[in-house]
Amino acid sequence: MRSLLIGFTLIFLAITAPMMVAQKVELSVEVSKTGAKIDRNIFGQFAEHLGHGVYEGIWVGPDSKIPNTRGIRNDVVGALKAIKVPNVRWPGGCFADEYHWRKSIGLQRSVTLNPNWGGVTEANTFGTHEFMDFLDQIGADAYVSVNVGSGTPEEAAEWLEYMTAAAPTTLAKERAANGHPAPYKVALLGIGNESWDCGGNMTPDYYVSQMKIYSRFVRNFNPAQQDKQQMLKIAVGPGGDGPRWTEWTEAIMKAYQQHTWSWDINGLSLHNYTVVKWPPSYKSVGFGEIEYNQILKTTLEMEGLISKHSAIMDKYDPDKKVALVVDEWGGWYAPLPGSNPGFLVQQNSLRDAILAALNLNIFARHADRVRGANIAQMINVLQAMIITDNERMVLTPTYYVFKMYLPFQDATFLPVTFDAGWYTYGDVALPRVDAIAARDANGKLWLEITNLDPNQPVEIEVSLGAITAKSAAGETLTAPEVDSINTFDAPNTVAPKPASAKVLGGKLTLKLEPKSVTVISVEQ
Numbered sequence: 444m445r446s447l448l449i450g451f452t453l454i455f456l457a458i459t460a461p462m463m464v465a466q467k468v469e470l471s472v473e474v475s476k477t478g479a480k481i482d483r484n485i486f487g488q489f490a491e492h493l494g495h496g497v498y499e500g501i502w503v504g505p506d507s508k509i510p511n512t513r514g515i516r517n518d519v520v521g522a523l524k525a526i527k528v529p530n531v532r533w534p535g536g537c538f539a540d541e542y543h544w545r546k547s548i549g550l551q552r553s554v555t556l557n558p559n560w561g562g563v564t565e566a567n568t569f570g571t572h573e574f575m576d577f578l579d580q581i582g583a584d585a586y587v588s589v590n591v592g593s594g595t596p597e598e599a600a601e602w603l604e605y606m607t608a609a610a611p612t613t614l615a616k617e618r619a620a621n622g623h624p625a626p627y628k629v630a631l632l633g634i635g636n637e638s639w640d641c642g643g644n645m646t647p648d649y650y651v652s653q654m655k656i657y658s659r660f661v662r663n664f665n666p667a668q669q670d671k672q673q674m675l676k677i678a679v680g681p682g683g684d685g686p687r688w689t690e691w692t693e694a695i696m697k698a699y700q701q702h703t704w705s706w707d708i709n710g711l712s713l714h715n716y717t718v719v720k721w722p723p724s725y726k727s728v729g730f731g732e733i734e735y736n737q738i739l740k741t742t743l744e745m746e747g748l749i750s751k752h753s754a755i756m757d758k759y760d761p762d763k764k765v766a767l768v769v770d771e772w773g774g775w776y777a778p779l780p781g782s783n784p785g786f787l788v789q790q791n792s793l794r795d796a797i798l799a800a801l802n803l804n805i806f807a808r809h810a811d812r813v814r815g816a817n818i819a820q821m822i823n824v825l826q827a828m829i830i831t832d833n834e835r836m837v838l839t840p841t842y843y844v845f846k847m848y849l850p851f852q853d854a855t856f857l858p859v860t861f862d863a864g865w866y867t868y869g870d871v872a873l874p875r876v877d878a879i880a881a882r883d884a885n886g887k888l889w890l891e892i893t894n895l896d897p898n899q900p901v902e903i904e905v906s907l908g909a910i911t912a913k914s915a916a917g918e919t920l921t922a923p924e925v926d927s928i929n930t931f932d933a934p935n936t937v938a939p940k941p942a943s944a945k946v947l948g949g950k951l952t953l954k955l956e957p958k959s960v961t962v963i964s965v966e967q
C-alpha cells in the first residue's frame with residue numbers, strides 16, 4: 444500500500460513538474476535615469492462616516508473596555524503608525540456633502556442621520572477635535588472634504604477658521620474652549636465630493652462656479668501654513684473615462700488655465716473603483732481563478748484612465764502644477780452575507796494585495812502627475828487595511844502591501860524594462876509580471892515585483908547597469924489560494940515572509956512564487 448502511494452505521488456509530481464517550472468524573465472533597472480518623486484501622499488487613506496469605519500474602527504469612546512486613548516482605539520493607532528499613513532481623507536465621501544461640522548463639536552453633540560449609508564443614526568461623537576487627535580496619534584496629515592452639496596461657503600469658511608485661526612477670533616476662542624488653543628493644520632482641502640452625483644448632481648459649469656467661490660473664501664489661517672506647507676485645494680474630478688468624464692476634466696482644467704489671482708486649485712480628484720459592473724456583485728472571498736483574473740484585468744484599467752485624464756490636464760497645465768489625486772480607489776465587491784448592505788462590508792484577500800500593488804505601481808509610473816491617492820477605505824469598509832470586531836483586530840493582506848511599500852514613500856522613480864509575456868485564463872490575458880524600481884533618500888535601490896500568475900513561479904534576473912549588487916534582501920507576500928484571507932483566528936495566512944533573492948558574481952536573481960508581491964532592497 445505504502446509503495447503504491449509513493450508510486451502515485453511520483454507520477455503526480457512528474458505530471459505537474461513542468462507546470463511549476465519557473466518562467467525566466469530578464470529585467471533591467473535604468474539606474475542612470477531619474478524619474479519623478481513618488482509622493483508619499485499616494486499612500487493616503489480614506490475614513491468616511493460609513494458602517495464601522497469610524498465608529499468601532501477608530502472611535503470606541505473613552506469609557507470603552509477596548510484599550511483607547513481619549514476614545515481612540517490603541518490597537519488601530521499602533522497598526523496605522525507602522526504604515527506611516529501620510530494623510531487621512533475625512534469625513535467622506537458622500538457623507539461629507541451632508542455633514543455640518545457644528546453638530547460634532549463641544550459638549551452637546553446633535554444626533555443626526557446618515558441617509559447615504561444605511562440610514563443609521565450618527566451620534567456625532569467623532570468630530571473635528573477627535574479626528575485631529577486621531578491624526579496626531581497616528582502621525583498623519585488632515586485631508587478635510589468640505590460640504591459643497593448641502594452646505595454653504597460661509598459654513599465651510601467658518602469651519603476652516605475654527606480649525607486654523609491663531610488670532611483670537613470668536614471661532615478660535617471657541618476651539619480653545621473646546622480644548623485646543625493651538626490652531627490645527629489642514630494639509631489638504633477637498634472642495635466637495637463627487638459633485639456630479641451624490642454631491643449634488645451638478646453640471647460641470649455649475650460646479651466650476653462653486654469651486655471658484657469655495658477656493659476663494661475657504662481660507663486656511665494657520666500662520667505655519669502661509670508660506671510653507673500651504674493647504675492644497677483639491678477640486679472634484681472625474682469618475683470614469685467616457686465623454687461625461689472627459690468633459691468634466693476639460694471644464695475644470697479650462698477654468699484653471701484662466702484662473703486669476705483670486706482663486707486657485709492644486710489638485711483634481713479621480714475616483715475609480717475596481718468593480719467589473721455595478722452594482723458590485725463579485726465575491727470578496729470564496730472565488731476562484733476566473734474572478735481573480737477578471738478583477739485584476741479590470742483594475743489595470745486605472746492605467747488608461749490616468750493616462751486619459753493626464754493628457755487633458757497636460758493641455759491646460761503643461762507644467763503639471765495641478766496634481767491628479769486618486770482619492771477613492773480599491774476593490775468594491777458584494778456585501779458579505781448577513782451584513783448591512785449600506786455598511787459596505789467585504790473581505791480582503793490575497794487578490795486585493797495584488798490589486799493594491801498593481802494600482803500603487805500605476806500611480807508610481809505617473810508620479811509626475813499623480814501626487815496623491817486614498818484607498819477606500821481604511822477600516823472595516825471596502826478594501827480596508829484593518830478589520831475589527833469589538834476588541835479584536837486583524838490586519839488585511841492590503842495592509843501588508845502598504846507596509847512593504849514604505850521605502851517607496853518619497854523615493855525617486857527609476858524606469859524598468861522587461862518582457863515577461865502573458866498569463867492567460869480563458870480568454871482573459873494579463874501581463875505575467877509587474878514591477879517598479881526607485882531610489883530612496885539614502886541612495887538605496889528598491890524593487891517591487893508582482894507575479895500575477897497564480898500557477899507559475901517566475902525567476903527574474905535583474906540587471907542594474909553600472910551598479911554591481913553586493914547583496915539583496917526583502918519580503919514577499921503570498922498565500923495558498925487567490926482568495927486566502929486573514930481572520931481573527933488565523934491572522935497570518937497572508938503575511939510577509941523573507942523573499943528569495945540571491946546575488947552571485949554581482950548578478951541578482953529573484954525567485955517569485957505564483958500570485959505574489961515582493962519588495963527587495965539592493966546593497967551596492
Ligand code: AHR
Pocket residue numbers: 491535536537538636637771819820825
Ligand atoms: O467609498 C464609498 C463611496 O463611494 C463614497 O462615499 C463616494 O464618494 C463613492 O461613491
